[in-house]
Amino acid sequence: MLLAASRRVLARVLIVAAASAVVSCGNDDSGPAFVVGAGDAIESRVLAEVYAGALARTGLKVAVQPELGQRADYLAALDAGRVALVGEHSGALLGFFDSGSAARTPSAVIEDLNRSLPEGLVVSDPADGTDLRPRVLVTAEAARRDDLDSVAELVPRCAELHAGLAPAPDALRGPGAKPVTGCDFADETPLPDVAALRNALLDNSVQAGVVGGPSALTTSATEGLTVLADSEYALRAENVIPVFRKGLLDDQRIRKLNYVAGELTTDELVEMIRRVRDGAAAGEVARAWLDNHGL
Template identity: 65%
Template structure:
């Protein structure tokens, strides 16, 4: 068992029962539907609608159960069988299940994750085109002057710098474990309220380096005047999007459909979908349009 269901979890389930029923054709469909869950973030709801929409196109009766809370809550729902599938980030899920993991590359994370999953829970292929890792940022002027292009380049300097830290909006939240960057131990960390505050701190020099928990494009303009350091060596563990689900509930045709989604979904797509939902498009409509565009 991952976790026992909490009182908070039960309360949420009561609140969203109507939402599950509403997406089905009738009460019989609601009871027989394969339920795709979503946490509280926009990203989680978008992923739920993508997976649900893709599975529905195979003829499966599907419902989406939203607002399941944070990782402990929705994994408890999956473990208890209240939902059959939910979208995740590979590295964060692995760290949640195995806090001692040292896996970093996509392949290492996938192998370690499959070993760490509880009995009866499996994952499909990760979307290799998605990269939801934190981004390390420098003022562009500093990066150009000192020829700093990658996280590896700043390794010798990390011990001299206090890093500004900010959370990217509307994405799956990282685990509660402290930020760990292989080969880069900052002298300190300064929490900042958002990506805009992080950009200002970098440009005015109050923070010499910054870490944003996801793609800067989620906050348009957040990287203006900044350099985003590359991380080809995976100093930060891989964070690819993938579905986690209950074993034996999906046949080969439906698993293949999930893997087709994995082959098409990119970071840019996911950011665009999140921005559309933030602007007022419903998650179901945004997901349906994306599936249509990719002939899924």
């Protein structure tokens, strides 16, 4: 037990030491680095490397500090000034700071988010090309039988349905709020992963499933299932967005973050997550993406 504890302490020390490795592409080499933080999820590390790489190309001295834990942990590090920026999802961030907000659409979420952020924190543009909302699944057979294409068509039937809830692998997780507006399932069963959810749907243990992110992250585990469309935002908007400490970035560097927002898409983010999951270094994956987009 003592040996295991010592190894955990050593791992934390090495993480902090690694954060001092600075990426810089310009003249601002004096003074402390601008530290971009990342939580434990692969997606969080990918976003940190993308933002850090983009800012480094403006001449800012930048470091990435990974493995900061879950949302509450890395947002506490941001609030305390131990890191200067983290990548987030707009809806989940709003839910963290204002659990009572009823905003669902992308514009309404951003409006409420800007009102709810603590003093000293700001966001730049969300990546409109990303959609990290949970996905609602039914079996392909049920979709055909009941003529179901959308979440809106499912909502009136929610009280009759048993639902399974599963996380999306390697993605940032939501705050645990009710996932589907207007939908009160007969009961909700947490499941460990999408494979377990698929099995439960196919054997009719549950009749609806909610996956906490894009189904593209779990393509093989959703065979035989139908992803219901959600054009009416029964599930709250979740766009990638950077949140950072006010006053640390000038207009040029905020514009750089906005350029990143204008280029990033769900498919590209999923592909970067998959590559890191398969063993690629997050920094190299982010660098390739930035190069491909001229950023």
